[in-house]
Amino acid sequence: MSTTSTQPTTAVPEPMPERRRRGVRIGPQVYLVGVFIAVAIVGTLASPYFLTVRNIENIVVAASVVAVLGVAQFFVVVTRGIDLSVGSIAALATVIAAVMLRQGNGVWTTIVVTVMSCAFCGLVNGVLVVYARITPFVATLAMMSIARGVAFIVQVGTLIVISNQEFLQLFGGRSAGVPNVVIIALTVTVVAAFAMKFSPLGRRLYALGGNPEAARLSGLPVNRDTLMAYVTSGLLAGLAGLMLAGRLSQGSSLVGQGYELDSIAATVVGGTSLFGGTGDPVSTVLGALVIGMIGNIMNLMGIQSEPQLVIRGIVILLAVFLTSGRGIQRIRDGIATLLRRFRRDVPAPEPEPIDAPVKTIDAPTPRP
Numbered sequence: 327m328s329t330t331s332t333q334p335t336t337a338v339p340e341p342m343p344e345r346r347r348r349g350v351r352i353g354p355q356v357y358l359v360g361v362f363i364a365v366a367i368v369g370t371l372a373s374p375y376f377l378t379v380r381n382i383e384n385i386v387v388a389a390s391v392v393a394v395l396g397v398a399q400f401f402v403v404v405t406r407g408i409d410l411s412v413g414s415i416a417a418l419a420t421v422i423a424a425v426m427l428r429q430g431n432g433v434w435t436t437i438v439v440t441v442m443s444c445a446f447c448g449l450v451n452g453v454l455v456v457y458a459r460i461t462p463f464v465a466t467l468a469m470m471s472i473a474r475g476v477a478f479i480v481q482v483g484t485l486i487v488i489s490n491q492e493f494l495q496l497f498g499g500r501s502a503g504v505p506n507v508v509i510i511a512l513t514v515t516v517v518a519a520f521a522m523k524f525s526p527l528g529r530r531l532y533a534l535g536g537n538p539e540a541a542r543l544s545g546l547p548v549n550r551d552t553l554m555a556y557v558t559s560g561l562l563a564g565l566a567g568l569m570l571a572g573r574l575s576q577g578s579s580l581v582g583q584g585y586e587l588d589s590i591a592a593t594v595v596g597g598t599s600l601f602g603g604t605g606d607p608v609s610t611v612l613g614a615l616v617i618g619m620i621g622n623i624m625n626l627m628g629i630q631s632e633p634q635l636v637i638r639g640i641v642i643l644l645a646v647f648l649t650s651g652r653g654i655q656r657i658r659d660g661i662a663t664l665l666r667r668f669r670r671d672v673p674a675p676e677p678e679p680i681d682a683p684v685k686t687i688d689a690p691t692p693r694p
Contacts, residue, residue, distance in 0.1 A: 357597070358595070358596060358597055358609055358612055358613065362615070365616055365623070369626075372626060375626060376622070383505070384622065385615070387505050387573075388618050388621075389615050390505070390507040390508050390511035391507065391570055391585075392588045392589065392592055393514075393515065393592065393610070393614040393615070394569065395416065395562070397518050397611065398566070398589065399559065400605060401518075402462070402556060403593050404603065404604070404605055405602055406534075406600075407556070407602075408466065408590070409448075409466045409589075410463065410467050410470045411447065411451065411467075411586070412563040412586055413582040413583060413586040414477070414582065414586075415444050415447050415448070415469075415564060416444075416566045416567035417570075417580070417581050417582040417583075418474070418477040418567065418579075419443075419563070419565075419566075420568075420576070420577040421477040421578065421579060422443055422577070423437075423493070423571050424481070424487070424571060424577025426440070427490045427493060428488075433492045437568060440568060441561055443564065444564025444565075445561040445564065446560070448556045448560020449553065449556065449560065450469060451559075451560065452552060452556030453553070456552050481578065485577065487576050488576055493571075493572060494575060496572065497573070498572035498575065507569045510565070511611070514562065514565070515607055519608050522606060530547070531555060534548055534551055534552070535604075536602065536603030537603070566585075587642070588617055591642045592613040592614035593605070593613065595617060595642075596610035
């Protein structure tokens with residue numbers, strides 16, 4: 327009987343075709359929706375009154391003014407600027423409207439004069455930035471002080487009560503059960519979003535914020551567009567002031583304090599980069615809602631106004647880190663680095679022995 331020894335052969339698997347891995351990019355919009363949901367969950371757990379109809383309406387009404395100011399801030403931030411005067415211009419608008427109504431002027435005349443006066447303040451900001459070459463921070467900081475000082479001088483030290491019912495109904499009433507300030511904020515958002523997406527001015531503003539030098543070399547009217555951004559910011563700040571006057575039924579130089587911070591927070595929380603060239607008005611309005619929800623939750627929890635300022639400042643820092651500072655990409659890179667180090671530190675499995683046992687197979691017996 328003869329035997330043959332054979333060594334088993336190990337089948338080598340065919341190489342699998344390489345698949346291209348498509349990285350999932352977490353954009354500012356996804357981050358914003360996640361923050362919105364997280365804040366809503368925190369509010370629901372913090373207070374049983376958070377999800378009531380009345381409280382939700384209060385959040386939306388209060389956020390409407392911040393939303394309009396946020397859109398005003400967006401037009402400037404998208405060009406790599408900043409406007410610290412929106413709150414003071416809004417306060418000036420309340421005083422101008424109250425004085426004109428007290429003098430017996432018509433409602434629409436009052437609205438036009440107020441809005442144009444605030445647009446002129448924005449024009450002054452733009453001239454200081456474009457032609458005087460003053461940085462936007464300093465120029466608008468000066469206008470913030472000037473506008474509030476002029477409002478105090480005009481009101482002669484005391485607040486002015488507004489009793490014109492037509493004006494109060496227009497900016498403080500309801501239409502079909504919806505607060506008029508909410509309708510105004512939605513209208514401003516839709517118009518601003520349409521203008522930024524489809525109008526030549528909107529495309530030029532994005533180009534200006536993305537690369538000012540390239541926009542200038544391309545022949546775009548950089549100075550004129552910058553002026554338009556600051557004029558639009560002042561005009562919308564005046565509209566927000568009219569909304570405040572209708573809600574409060576008064577004109578005062580003291581209203582609107584801190585709204586500069588809220589408008590900047592709404593803009594950056596909405597994903598608009600402080601380096602310009604990115605963002606959209608709709609996300610800015612969503613950021614205003616997030617800021618309004620955070621403030622409402624802190625009020626329901628009985629937190630004082632000073633700690634609220636600290637929390638809002640922290641929110642701004644986190645928002646700037648996640649948007650302007652490429653924080654999302656840095657977090658992803660950091661996680662990937664940690665995973666690579668973890669895989670490198672894990673010991674590799676012991677290799678299998680190369681020499682396999684010899685298997686003896688009896689040869690078949692031949693037939694006679």
